[in-house]
Amino acid sequence: MLWLAVAVLCLSGCPSGERSRHTVSATVQTVGETPTVGLAISNIGNPFFKILKQGAEQGARECGLRLQVVDARDNTETQQAEIKALIAQKVRVLLVNPTDSQRLVGSVAAANRAGIPVITLDRSVDAGNVVAHISSDNMAGGRMAGEYIKHRLGGKGRVVELLGVRGASSTIERDQGFAMVLNGAKGLHLLARESANFDRAKAEAMMAKIIARYGEIDAVFALNDEMALGAERALRAAGQNRTLIVGFDASAEGLAAIRAGKMAATIAQRPDLIGHQAVLAACRVLDKAPVETYIPIPLELVNI
Secondary structure, eight states, X not given: OHHHHHHHHHHHHSOHHHHHHHHHHHHHHHHTSOOEEEEEESOTTSHHHHHHHHXXXXXXXXXXXXXXXXXXXXXXXXXXXXHHHHHHTTOSEEEEOOSOTTTTHHHHHHHHHTTOOEEEESSOOSSSOOSEEEEXXXXXXXXXXXXXXXXXXXXXXXXXXXXXXXXXXXXXXXXXXXXXXXXXXXXXXXXXXXXXXXXXXXXXXXXXXXXXXXXXXXXXXXXXXHHHHHHHHXXXXXXXXXXXXXXXXXXXXXXXXXXXXXXXXXEEOOHHHHHHHHHHHHHHHHTTOOOOSEEEOOOEEEOO
């Protein structure tokens, strides 16, 4: 009865954030079970997504929700199977950080058919009914990196770009933003544009091949800090210690590398805030409250 009274009072007079939290809590106490929200992450082994998961867990604690987390380890077939299992468990809301923006369309459609609201995090899907998308403006981040490299090189130089997972929207959008700058800078020559799947070891191996083929490199834009750190190791091994390296994510190791002079800059995101805001959006969905279709997370270039 006490929880019912709280819910009634909040429906009539509390601010929307408080109404959402108390209404969910009242429902939990009344029916005797905690609503479960599913979170399908592309790869928790990536430090960025580990922090995103922690932000989501914090949001779940605040909202009184149970968070069921699954890790695809960058395998799309695995993520498809995991989402199928979450749908079978009848999670109340599905949060998806897609491994592949196109190939996850079917999984979103399956959730839609099951009547489960879908929210995407960091990476979008190409089609399907998505209640909200929470991310940074990846295209703007790619432009930031390109403008920084253009400025530092004086508009002239030999540049390499290391892409992430090719089907991921973050890869596509960061690449598009970077290309906008390079296409307008005739003095910047793109030597190579290769994928290293957001992975440090793969980036190191790929960078070593690029160095062997092209020799001296003036700048590298890696679409995350893991790949930037891998590229740095390959360049250092080749004696190219003056190459300008720009990453993306502002991970702890990336920032440490900038302070040590091993990287030049990184584009700072807030993965904790992406995860946190996604769960708060799920909380509003459960409360049948309005949710913005796009919730932007600020970006900034960090070069310490």
